[in-house]
Amino acid sequence: MRIAVSGGGTGGHIYPALALIREIHKKDEDVEFLYIGTKSGLESTLVPREKIPFKSIHITGFKRKLSFENVKTVLRFLKGVRDSKKMLKEFHPDVVIGTGGYVCGPVVYAAAKMGIPTIVHEQNSVPGLTNKFLSRYVDKIAICFEEARQFFPEQKVEMTGNPRASEVLGQDGIKGRLSTGLKLKVPTVLIFGGSRGAKPINEAVIKSLTELSSKPYQVLYVTGDSHFEEVQQEVELVGNPENVIIKPFIHNMPEVLAGVDLTVARAGATTLAELTSLGIPSILIPSPYVTDNHQEKNARALSEKGAARLLLEKDLTGPKLVESIDQILGQEQKLADMKKAAKKLGMPDAAQRVYHLIKEIAAK
Numbered sequence: 001m002r003i004a005v006s007g008g009g010t011g012g013h014i015y016p017a018l019a020l021i022r023e024i025h026k027k028d029e030d031v032e033f034l035y036i037g038t039k040s041g042l043e044s045t046l047v048p049r050e051k052i053p054f055k056s057i058h059i060t061g062f063k064r065k066l067s068f069e070n071v072k073t074v075l076r077f078l079k080g081v082r083d084s085k086k087m088l089k090e091f092h093p094d095v096v097i098g099t100g101g102y103v104c105g106p107v108v109y110a111a112a113k114m115g116i117p118t119i120v121h122e123q124n125s126v127p128g129l130t131n132k133f134l135s136r137y138v139d140k141i142a143i144c145f146e147e148a149r150q151f152f153p154e155q156k157v158e159m160t161g162n163p164r165a166s167e168v169l170g171q172d173g174i175k176g177r178l179s180t181g182l183k184l185k186v187p188t189v190l191i192f193g194g195s196r197g198a199k200p201i202n203e204a205v206i207k208s209l210t211e212l213s214s215k216p217y218q219v220l221y222v223t224g225d226s227h228f229e230e231v232q233q234e235v236e237l238v239g240n241p242e243n244v245i246i247k248p249f250i251h252n253m254p255e256v257l258a259g260v261d262l263t264v265a266r267a268g269a270t271t272l273a274e275l276t277s278l279g280i281p282s283i284l285i286p287s288p289y290v291t292d293n294h295q296e297k298n299a300r301a302l303s304e305k306g307a308a309r310l311l312l313e314k315d316l317t318g319p320k321l322v323e324s325i326d327q328i329l330g331q332e333q334k335l336a337d338m339k340k341a342a343k344k345l346g347m348p349d350a351a352q353r354v355y356h357l358i359k360e361i362a363a364k
């Protein structure tokens with residue numbers, strides 16, 4: 001079988017695609033893949049790193065406000081469709097799957113128009129513009145939150161979960177700790193702000209460093225690649241406590257997650273799929289700067305079930321952050337209850353479910 005995959009822009013759209021490819025390869029080595037992304041997105045570095053054949057088209061996202069840029073975007077979209085058609089004709093896939101981000105628009109649209117079976121994977125509780133647009137043309141829509149169902153044609157929707165939930169399982173947490181310099185026997189908190197880092201979280205962590213230095217736990221704090229230098233400069237002024245390890249980005253996140261006791265994070269859908277699959281308690285600080293405030297809705301799906309604690313960005317301060325961590329790590333029962341509640345929401349067989357859907361529509 002040959003599968004073309006497209007998804008890009010941020011890690012939240014790319015990691016599910018990579019997880020799906022890797023999980024399918026574990027089962028069927030002879031499935032061939034082509035990944036179509038953009039040159040400027042994170043996918044252009046993450047995908048070739050995994051030795052997956054990668055091709056790119058040039059496309060930009062629509063601005064929500066009326067602007068001349070949107071005219072250019074329409075022209076780029078049409079060119080993107082023509083370029084995608086060429087690539088798809090050459091690769092000749094049995095199925096094309098899009099995992100979100102504007103790059104999927106022309107790729108999946110072109111495939112549908114060519115009569116190739118198509119799927120979009122929607123990670124969030126509220127869909128993005130591209131998937132809403134594509135939902136009219138595709139054969140199936142794979143979702144991860146029940147809340148997303150209402151936005152799509154009912155007969156096309158299948159609940160699959162996020163393939164990244166399958167990939168993070170069965171990893172060696174000891175290796176994860178050793179790879180980042182964490183101690184083995186000390187309770188551990190991982191703090192990160194999604195795939196690109198988050199300035200407000202960085203600011204709160206920097207303000208908490210002195211207080212954190214006296215805590216009986218250790219912290220792995222991931223700044224996001226583009227924020228790292230600035231954070232380093234600020235940390236130099238206040239001092240880097242011994243129990244706080246600072247990194248720009250983690251490439252072996254599944255291993256690292258397997259070794260942590262609590263996570264502080266944004267509420268991107270892929271992050272949440274990982275946390276629930278592994279049963280990791282979390283403090284979630286949803287980004288308020290996303291479409292329809294979807295991260296808060298993602299986060300509430302966990303906090304309402306006792307799997308996470310919601311901390312809104314408007315309430316985020318250094319002391320509040322430390323207090324929230326202490327309240328959870330300091331109470332064994334609370335930690336155990338949150339773990340159980342998180343695990344209950346996990347969909348560890350998501351990759352298999354998506355693969356099943358792919359095989360089903362390929363056979364038609």
Ligand SMILES: CC(=O)N[C@H]1[C@@H](OP(=O)(O)OP(=O)(O)OC[C@H]2O[C@@H](n3ccc(=O)[nH]c3=O)[C@H](O)[C@@H]2O)O[C@H](CO)[C@@H](O)[C@@H]1O
Nearest residue numbers: 010011012013015123194195249250253268269270271290
């Ligand atoms: C600002 C924005 O638009 N964010 C969106 C984006 O988030 P974002 O790209 O941050 O995506 P998620 O939080 O869903 O996923 C982040 C992914 O990056 C990985 N990771 C992160 C940090 C790191 O150092 N190493 C690493 O591997 C995580 O383990 C996870 O697999 O896509 C998500 C999925 O559609 C949406 O829900 C988010 O709202």
